[in-house]
Amino acid sequence: MTDLPQFPSPTWFVGCGNMGQAMISGWRSAGIDLSNAVVIRPSGTAVEGVRTVASFADAGPQPKLVILAVKPQKLTEVTAQLRPWLTSKAVIVSLLAGVELTTLRKHYPKAAAIVRAMPNLGVSIRRGVIALASDDADDALRVQLSTLLAPLGYAPWMIDEARFAAVGAVAGAGPAYVARFVAALTKAGEKRGLSNEIASTIALETALGTAWMAATTGEDMDSVARRVASPNGTTEAGLAVLDRDHALDALLASAIDAASLRGGELAEEARSASLATDAQLS
Ligand SMILES: NC(=O)c1ccc[n+]([C@@H]2O[C@H](COP(=O)([O-])OP(=O)(O)OC[C@H]3O[C@@H](n4cnc5c(N)ncnc54)[C@H](OP(=O)(O)O)[C@@H]3O)[C@@H](O)[C@H]2O)c1
Known part of the structure; x- marks a missing residue:
């Protein structure tokens, strides 16, 4: 080819x-x-x-x-x-x-x-x-x-x-955050009596299916959530917990803040190491 x-x-x-x-x-x-x-x-x-x-x-x-x-x-x-x-x-x-x-x-x-x-x-x-x-x-x-x-x-x-x-x-570390989300969904399933095998499979397939559907249709995530949640229904009750005080948004924003802070420290360490070794390399 x-x-x-x-x-x-x-x-x-x-x-x-x-x-x-x-x-x-x-x-x-x-x-x-x-x-x-x-x-x-x-x-x-x-x-x-x-x-x-x-x-x-x-x-x-x-x-x-x-x-x-x-x-x-x-x-x-x-x-x-x-x-x-x-x-x-x-x-x-x-x-x-x-x-x-x-x-x-x-x-x-x-x-x-x-x-x-x-x-x-x-x-x-x-x-x-x-x-x-x-x-x-x-x-x-x-x-x-x-x-x-x-x-x-x-x-x-x-x-x-x-x-x-x-x-x-967001993206470099993202797979780790998505992995934690799927693991949390798995634990929630186990807490409701599902075996680990079934809970982990449905959590993973749900994450995969949702991402795949949005990626192939271009639908945004608010719209996906709205389509799942009927007014006053079960999903809406669950979303109310995730959305309360923007809890999930705040949690992820602080995780990414912590990662960015560490990125800044690594950059500083690399700058210092670079200064210390300039003479050695030139
Ligand atoms: N992992 C991620 O998800 C990810 C995401 C974004 C960016 N990165 C970046 O990608 C880079 C690599 O990460 P990684 O997770 O792949 O690390 P890793 O699995 O530890 O691999 C590091 C590689 O460096 C090699 N190495 C060590 N000393 C060397 C030398 N003197 N000359 C040539 N090769 C040498 C090692 O060789 P041996 O195998 O022979 O020991 C190994 O293959 C990092 O800078 C990281 O910031 C990683």
């Missing part, structure tokens, strides 16, 4: 744990050719469908595209190992939560462009959300990356890092 997106040759995945593998699973199930790509991870543990090596020296020709998928705390260590292999043609796409463009630019001063991407785990089944931000990617690179990421889900470019962080706070 000629219309499938192609990875720049060569593309290096630096680190490939939970998120790197989720993205690769999504691309593989979309039928994308990964023969131009190589995974570099210290364990050398094979990643299905992609050549995997344990050291940069074994990765082959210098990369055109680098997808950084290590933990934020590893940035300085990995940069010291990676920089000798980079030319000024390399584009860096960083998945690192909380590490800002200015910090990345200090680590990779010669990179052709630097892009932040914040995916969520839905990429593995091609229903992910991937926020994108850059202050130096040109239109051609934006189109190229959008095309490459489209098979993994919804990948909007955000106009600044504040909005990028907002998408990350």
Whole structure:
């Protein structure tokens, strides 16, 4: 198939744990050719469908595209190992939560462009959300990356890092919050006498069916809720509890506030680490 997106040759995945593998699973199930790509991870543990090596020296020709998928705390260590292999043609796409463009630019001063991407785990089944931000990617690179990421889900470019962080706070962490909601629905079913197997299955299928219905029809969530709740009926009685004092809205807003606060702390830690290691890297 000629219309499938192609990875720049060569593309290096630096680190490939939970998120790197989720993205690769999504691309593989979309039928994308990964023969131009190589995974570099210290364990050398094979990643299905992609050549995997344990050291940069074994990765082959210098990369055109680098997808950084290590933990934020590893940035300085990995940069010291990676920089000798980079030319000024390399584009860096960083998945690192909380590490800002200015910090990345200090680590990779010669990179052709630097892009932040914040995916969520839905990429593995091609229903992910991937926020994108850059202050130096040109239109051609934006189109190229959008095309490459489209098979993994919804990948909007955000106009600044504040909005990028907002998408990350909602969508990056979102699967964890949805998981908690489904678990709470399960516990409520068990409390009413259902077995765990039945309660967890109906909670999951209800979440999936509701999301799928809204995603395919475009119906908004207020309308979905209204269609379920007849006046003075059972659902309306339940919604009155969830809606009282905007309890659910307030709970989620404070969860996302806490995540954003932690994001700010991680960014600060990355900035400080970057200052401390400037001399070491230059
Ligand atoms: N998980 C999520 O839902 C999620 C969501 C959004 C963004 N992110 C971001 O994605 C990044 C990766 O997260 P993760 O959950 O995938 O972490 P992870 O599962 O811990 O994977 C980290 C990877 O880094 C590799 N690594 C460690 N040191 C390295 C080195 N010196 N050179 C090359 N690779 C090295 C590890 O290699 P080995 O496997 O060989 O040990 C591992 O493959 C993080 O920055 C995170 O902020 C994650």
